[in-house]
Amino acid sequence: MKEKQLDLSRRPRRFRASRQIRSLLTETQLTISNLICPLFVQEKKGKEEIGSMPGIFRYSLENLLEVCSELREKGLNAVALFPYVPKEKKDDSGSLALDPEGLIPKAVSAIKKNIPELLVITDIALDPYTTHGHDGLWNEHLGDVDNDATVEILTKMAVMLGKMGADFVAPSDMMDGRVGQIRKALDSEGLTKTGILAYSAKYASAFYGPFREAVGSAKKRGYYLDKMTYQLNPSNRREACLEALLDEKEGADILMVKPAGPYLDIIYQIRQNTLLPVAAYQVSGEYSAIVAAGLNGWLDPKKAAIESLIAIKRAGADMILTYFAQSLAKDPSFNL
Numbered sequence: 001m002k003e004k005q006l007d008l009s010r011r012p013r014r015f016r017a018s019r020q021i022r023s024l025l026t027e028t029q030l031t032i033s034n035l036i037c038p039l040f041v042q043e044k045k046g047k048e049e050i051g052s053m054p055g056i057f058r059y060s061l062e063n064l065l066e067v068c069s070e071l072r073e074k075g076l077n078a079v080a081l082f083p084y085v086p087k088e089k090k091d092d093s094g095s096l097a098l099d100p101e102g103l104i105p106k107a108v109s110a111i112k113k114n115i116p117e118l119l120v121i122t123d124i125a126l127d128p129y130t131t132h133g134h135d136g137l138w139n140e141h142l143g144d145v146d147n148d149a150t151v152e153i154l155t156k157m158a159v160m161l162g163k164m165g166a167d168f169v170a171p172s173d174m175m176d177g178r179v180g181q182i183r184k185a186l187d188s189e190g191l192t193k194t195g196i197l198a199y200s201a202k203y204a205s206a207f208y209g210p211f212r213e214a215v216g217s218a219k220k221r222g223y224y225l226d227k228m229t230y231q232l233n234p235s236n237r238r239e240a241c242l243e244a245l246l247d248e249k250e251g252a253d254i255l256m257v258k259p260a261g262p263y264l265d266i267i268y269q270i271r272q273n274t275l276l277p278v279a280a281y282q283v284s285g286e287y288s289a290i291v292a293a294g295l296n297g298w299l300d301p302k303k304a305a306i307e308s309l310i311a312i313k314r315a316g317a318d319m320i321l322t323y324f325a326q327s328l329a330k331d332p333s334f335n336l
């Protein structure tokens with residue numbers, strides 16, 4: 001032994017001594033094939049950058065098809081679509097959500113016709129379509145969304161989008177019983193191949209702010225809506241697990257946690273309690289926080305993005321919805 005050498009039985013730094021050993025011992029791999037790209041669609045021609053989400057655009061149908069085929073070429077398997085609905089087309093009951101000639105149904109059928117091998121996920125909720133911005137029907141008398149009446153509409157919406165060719169419908173509304181009703185309705189229409197990606201543990205989060213701008217959600221006195229009567233209380237973990245297991249029982253194919261980064265414990269717990277695939281949604285505010293810090297020169301946004309996604313995967317997510325999907329897919333230095 002050298003003088004001054006500690007007598008250690010184990011020196012874990014040997015695991016980190018070279019790039020090769022670090023690579024050999026890597027436990028969590030991030031790959032494009034497990035990422036899902038959320039995409040915003042607009043009626044207007046061309047594309048428009050979202051102010052609070054630098055690098056993220058709303059696309060016209062034509063642009064959307066170009067972006068989708070490029071993403072597919074780069075190895076991405078799935079996209080999730082969200083509409084931008086101009087104010088004058090919204091109403092109290094969000095009736096545009098059921099219009100088979102609407103933007104999303106048109107986008108789904110165009111993608112499935114032109115790029116059939118790209119999986120298409122459609123959001124099932126009324127918020128982009130309602131004047132008040134809630135995910136369901138607002139009942140003034142109750143001072144709340146009407147759960148059961150909302151489920152009835154969402155079920156119709158899911159069947160309509162299933163018929164258009166959506167591979168997965170993704171109820172993001174957090175109403176009680178919607179997964180079971182949607183499954184039943186899809187099956188009774190013969191849509192047995194349409195899957196349900198359930199937003200099972202969706203928290204009432206301030207991190208949705210930039211998304212609400214992206215889809216043109218209403219603000220009240222400068223603030224976005226409070227959705228605490230249906231989205232989960234950020235303090236609660238067991239309740240999230242309860243929601244996820246209920247969705248599993250009702251027939252969900254994939255269980256999702258949202259947001260992702262601030263809720264890694266929830267992802268981990270749900271992963272431990274189900275055999276179903278678990279998805280996580282790295283939401284708009286998580287994206288914008290990293291990008292804004294990057295634009296200020298306060299951190300390296302690409303490294304921070306990758307680290308944040310690895311953390312989400314390490315917690316147990318099999319797949320991740322992330323606004324970084326597009327730039328990572330196009331980045332030749334990103335794996336593999």
Ligand code: PBG
Nearest residue numbers: 125127172207208211283284285
């Ligand atoms: C609404 C919906 C929201 C998001 C996806 N679907 C916002 C909300 O619940 O208010 C947020 C996604 C994001 O912030 O990236 N049904």
